[in-house]
Amino acid sequence: MSAAPTLAPERDPLEVLHSVFGHRAFRGRQEEAVRHVVGGGDAVVLFPTGAGKSMCYQVPALCRAGTGIVVSPLIALMRDQVEALRQAGVAAAALHSGLTSQEAFATRMDLREGRLELLYVTPERLASDGFLDLLSGVPVALFAIDEAHCVSQWGHDFRPEYLALAVLRDRFPGVPRVALTATADPQTRADLLDRLAMNDAAVFTTSADRPNIRYGIVPRDNPRRQLRDLLARHRGQSGIVYCLSRRKVDDTAAWLAEEGWRALPYHAGLDRAVRDANQDAFLREDGVVLVATIAFGMGIDKPDVRFVAHLDLPSSIEAYYQETGRAGRDGLPSEAWMAYGVGDVVQRRRMVDERDAPEEVKRVERAKLNALLGLCETAACRRQTLLAYFGEAHPGRCGRCDTCDTPVETWDGTVAAQKVLSAMVRTGQRYGAGHVIDVLRGVATEKVTRAGHERLPTFGVGQDLDERGWQSVIRQLVAAGILLVDHDEHGALVAGEDARAVLRGERPVALRRDPVFRAERGSGRRRDAARPAGIAGEGDDALFDLLRTERMRLAKEQGVPPYVVFHDTTLREMARLRPLDLDTLAAVPGVGEAKLRRYGDAFLEVIGRAIDQGLAAAP
DSSP: OOOOOOOOOOOOHHHHHHHHHOOSSOOTTHHHHHHHHHTTOOEEEEOOTTSOSTHHHHHHHHHSSSEEEEEOSOHHHHHHHHHHHHHTTOOEEEEOTTSOHHHHHHHHHHHHTTOOSEEEEOHHHHHSHHHHHHHHTSOEEEEEESSGGGGOTTSTTOOGGGGGGGGHHHHSTTOOEEEEESOOOHHHHHHHHHHTTOTTSEEEEOOOOOTTEEEEEEEOSSHHHHHHHHHHTTTTSEEEEEOSSHHHHHHHHHHHHHTTOOEEEEOTTSOHHHHHHHHHHHHHSSSOEEEEOTTSOTTOOOTTEEEEEESSOOSSHHHHHHHHTTSOTTSSOEEEEEEEOHHHHHHHHHHHHTSSSOHHHHHHHHHHHHHHHHHHHOSSOHHHHHHHHTTOOOOSOOSSBHHHHSOOEEEEOHHHHHHHHHHHHHTTSOOOHHHHHHHHHTOOOHHHHHTTGGGSTTTTTTTTSOHHHHHHHHHHHHHTTSEEEEGGGTSEEEEOTTHHHHHTTSSOOEEEEOOOOOOOOTTOOOTTOOOOTTSOOGGGHHHHHHHHHHHHHHHHHHTSOGGGTOOHHHHHHHHHHOOOSHHHHTTSTTOOHHHHHHHHHHHHHHHHHHHHTTSSOOO
């Protein structure tokens, strides 16, 4: 066994950022957070996905003496992050249940002998007495707690094993702790600080806005056609389609495969080997559509996910923000799309009501669901409404959401609401939306005539709207709580708290008029999907494709995802700048010293050959 190397002296954060990660400057509040932690301070980092949270612990860990210990909830995430760090020349490893006993022993020995700069572990392993005793005998640079919202009972992904992490303050006094998350409303933030014993920590926040993401939420009409239209805009690109049930995941993935898409399912009911293989294919191949339950995605590092689609309603705005945030981590234009209907509202409320949890928790979850429904039904800018939930003001008119692209009309729906409530009450509050709509429209179905409802005064009073129009009215009344759905009576509509006030005309009802959506044909390149400033333009696409091909070759040789070699943004800059020597290539953002040595010649050869063949202009 070789002798332990001397621990590296502290390094300057900017030097580490440039030499290791290939960037010349920090973004936003990264540098403030990094220097605070390098100086030994505790920090809570609340940055949106794609804003570079990982730099806020990776750079300090490389600047401080000792090993940085990173708490991460998923083995797949650890594996990718470790590989990306190793590609950058960092001595990184992970301890998890997927290792053989020999691999785990070797990793522990590397930790004991000071050969590791960063070590990733699960919260369960970190909190174990044996591992804490092991750490007590080695220099620890810092503790980083990723996905820290998991510690809060008010968060959308509460994990009780995170609660044990509060012990770090007392067991390792003087070792800085960094808690990081992209999704935390004010209540979750306060709970996070308290449960991790970090009330004295410096809090670093930045805007939650993801300006490269276009948001669209549509009433569910023909979901398969609507999804097909979305995918047509992103042909050949990677994306995620979220469904609530395992069966829907399987059915949707099978249908997309029949339609010619490279679509794979992912949910907890699949055999572990199949699930892992599908995830690896999504991470390592281009153009894969992963159809998944929310069991997939936390912390996924794949930067070039171009769209995230929801075929079912998420549980809260935090969950929606976290899931849609998996799109466009590289900063390039991406799309978040969702289709939802009144059935989603019924199902989600039933899930809250039937959950085995204290009433206070259910009350908070109902409020979070109502806030999400407000986002779905708003006629205002989606981005403005979304950011307001996180306590951030936005002027609206973002130009990157459906309500900005196609402004939504509102109309006085008071009389329509009164008609629905009257029909519902006169039919005994025992029927679902379909029957109530038939009564309103004067459709004498067998069910209507059997109940004698064609003789009611409300029969036929709603012929001013078609079936889809009444579905929209009822969906919005349910979202507003004016109508409730009785789960025990097979989805019967019943009066909500404000129903009486509406019937009496004491409460006006404003409704949004659902736009008519038309399928978008052709290649699907949207007018709002132009590349952001500084990214290579159309003339560089041929060279960019050649560089991607070379990246894929190198990634397959090593059995790693392509993005751990270089991100698309780095390849775009290579295509734009067309460097012909190592010194010029080193100036491309994302090309650190280790990657320059490992890959520089290969990519310079591609660029030079493309110029010689006339596929790219000389710089």
